Amino acid sequence: MNVQQAAVCVALVCVIAFAECRFAPPRRQAIAAGDFTAAAHYLDSLIRTLMKEHRIPGIAVAVVHGGRVLFSRCYGSAHAEKNIPLTDETAFMAGSLTKSFTALAVTRLIGQGKVAAGADIRTYIPEFSIRSYGAPAKPITVRHLLTHTSGLMIDYYPRFTGEKQYGDRELLSLLKNEYLCSPPGTAVKYSNIGYKLLGMMVERVTGEPFERHMMRVVLAPVGMKGSYYGSAGGKGNEAAGHDGDRGNKVMPLLDIGDSASSGLFTTLKDLAAFLRFLSVERKRTGLPISGPEAVASVLRNADRSIDTFYDNTNVYSTGWYLDFYRFRGTGNVMSNSGNVNGFSSELAYMPEAKLGMAVLSNSSVGWKADIEITARGLRAFLDAAHGPMTGGEDGDEKKEPARVPPPADLTGRYAAFGIMVDVFSKKDSLYARFKGPAAQLVPQGKGVYAGKVCILFVCFDVSRFTEFDAVRFRFYANRAGKAFLSMEASYGESFFSFPLHRVNKPSAPEAFRRYYGIWELPEDTGYPGVLKLYLPSNRFRVFEKEGWPIMETETWMGKGLLVLEPLSDGLARIAGSGEIISFTDNELRFIGLRFRRKK
Structure with missing residues (x-):
């Protein structure tokens, strides 16, 4: 599962339901340009604080700048019951972080002319088909699959229900009975099935098993010699995943049968090597594309015209989200993450600054720490690399201005999977209710509202009840005029968002x-x-x-x-x-x- 989607969804709903308070993270003093020691000291303190707060057995973190590893440390245990020390060669399940590497393999095939990004996926998988409700949908292309704009559902759940592993032929047969969630090319909706199809395509085009192809043309050339796919069998150096909601109970390692979407096992040492690859111009043997060329491809293939989102409000391009993390005065931020079977992972890279961070944790709740470590830790190292940035554009100002509905049109019901928020007007003020007391929405301009909760005669900003630095509610409309409510929360400058769609009361036959x-x-x-x-x-x-x-x-x-x-x-x-x-x-x-x- 995509950890960013889950993290934002859970955390922001807790905002409205009033999560309990927590201790503040260590305060970061101003870090001067070149003072990487101060940045490392701050990051070390932050990791220890969050690891203790969320009771995470083990965390491994690396920071790479300009091809140099500036920080690489492992904390805690690889196995809570056996107390096995964590090292930079301990293997973690990467989950959806796998997609960044699958996308790189597809990009390589496109560059070689063996795959066309704009081609119908049925060019390579003729037997694939899926239903669409209403008018016939246009073809799903390779580019749609790479960018999560295919309209496919998140996954096909029966393949998780038992010991049976669905082969490609059987899965394709079953998908014929399912429906698209949206027409291809119209919305961003996360889909493991989309990357499963890309894996099938890689095998058919190359005539080579996906795992072997990835090891040969992607992992080995970029220096990820300790990484492998779960279906290939373990090497004995795996960490154990832990259920953070059940007292860190050890979870059995599972082969979920989807190498292209979430099957990678990797180490901190290997992710640091991958971040070095992204920032170095030199091409590697067997991989006719340099890291900066791969990054340029990600940025070039982003479809920024998409303005309808189901999981978060960030564009996804070729294995990476763009600007999920945002820092004042900087350019693009690429990131990806994973959360599966008691493991969490986070990878972020800033092309202009040539600065990246990798975080691996062996807890189902590790995403809570992973995201905060990345947001606050990258800021510290960014200051050390370029000096404190107090001016310039923030992440919102870099985006296309949102279409803001008039205040009179904001009331109504907004919905996503498992969430309903009712926005209503009372005495010329707007309120939002999910569970418990409603929060008063205080206008901040440009469709943005702060949330305020009054207890007796004392009023508080809703962020006081959460772990975030700030919380806000943003109303906007897409080009078609459909209204959305984005619930947003921040660590430092990085605002994370979760979109809800306004829905009209349906008429049930x-x-x-x-x-x-x-x-x-x-x-x-x-x-x-x-x-x-x-x-x-x-x-x-x-x-x-x-x-x-x-x-x-x-x-x-x-x-x-x-x-x-x-x-x-x-x-x-x-x-x-x-x-x-x-x-x-x-x-x-x-x-x-x-x-x-x-x-």
Whole structure:
């Protein structure tokens, strides 16, 4: 699963639900240009503080600048029960960080003329097809898959339900029965299935197993000699993943059968080598593209015209998010992350500054520390590299100005997967309610509002109840006029956002109401921990509340409500998420999973 999506989603909902306070991170004094010792001291203190706060067994962090490793340290244990020391050669599951390397392999094939970025993926995988609701969708291209603009769902859940591994042919056959979430090229929606298809394409074009091809033409040339794919078998140096929500219980290593999307095992030493590769002009044997050329390709292929988002409000291009992290006075920031099976990872690179950071942790809640370490730690090393930056554009000013709806048009219900926020007006003020008391929205200009909560006669900014430096609510509209609410929170200058789509109350056909009730996965359907990363509950409750068709389930934030938009007698779309659910009298189908009505 993509950790940035999950992190922002969980943390920002906690803003509205009023998360408990925490101790502040170590304060960073001004760092002079060239003082990398001070930057390293600050980063070391930050890591130790966050590691203790989130009870993370082990964290490994590296900082690379201009091809030089400035910081490389490992903290804690590779295995909480065995107390095995963590080293820079300990292997971690990289999760979705894998996609950056898959994208590099595809970029190489495009450069060699063996793959066309604008080609229909069926050019390489003729048997692939998927349904689209309404008008026929235009073809899904290789570029759409690379940039998460294909409209495909996040994954195909049945492949996580048991010991059975779905082969490519079987998976392609099953996908024919599913629906696109959005027309290709119109929205950014994260999709593991998209990168699974890219892996199939690599095998067919090269005639070589994906894992072997990646080891030969990507990992070895960039110096990642200790990295490998889970399906290739372990080397005995793996860290254990830990369930941070269950007392750091050790989680068994799983082969989730998706090398191209999330199957990489890697080490801190290897990620530091990869960051060096990105900043050095020299081409490597077997890889006819230099690091800076690969970076230029990522920036060049970004489709900044996309203005509809489902997971966060950042463009995704060729294996990397752009400007998920934002720093005043700097250029682009590329980043990617992973969260799977008790492991979390984060990788960020600033091309203009030639500065990058890698973070690996062996906890399911490690993402909480990974993101803050990256946001605050990179700022410290950026100051050491170029001097403190107090002026210049921030991340918002670099983006295209948002289309701001008039205040009178902001009220209504906003939804994403598992989240509903109601915005309403009272005595000429706007309020937002998720759970608990509503937050008053105080206008800051350009569609941005601060949140204020009043307890008795004392009012507080909502950020006081969270771990973030600032919290805000941003209203905007895309070119088609659709309204969104972006919930945003920051560590330092880096604002992380999660978009909710405004939805109109749907009109549920009378026949649709027969699907109201409780639906559960059959007992013979496996429900392992890896599936719980995506779908924390094996049951849904479908009902109507105040005229709204609702589906209730457990999410990362606890009990969540999904707004259903009926499309026909037996089909409904999840508002703000895009997935289409199909119903019969006895079966509910959701991304391949078959739920049965509870008697």
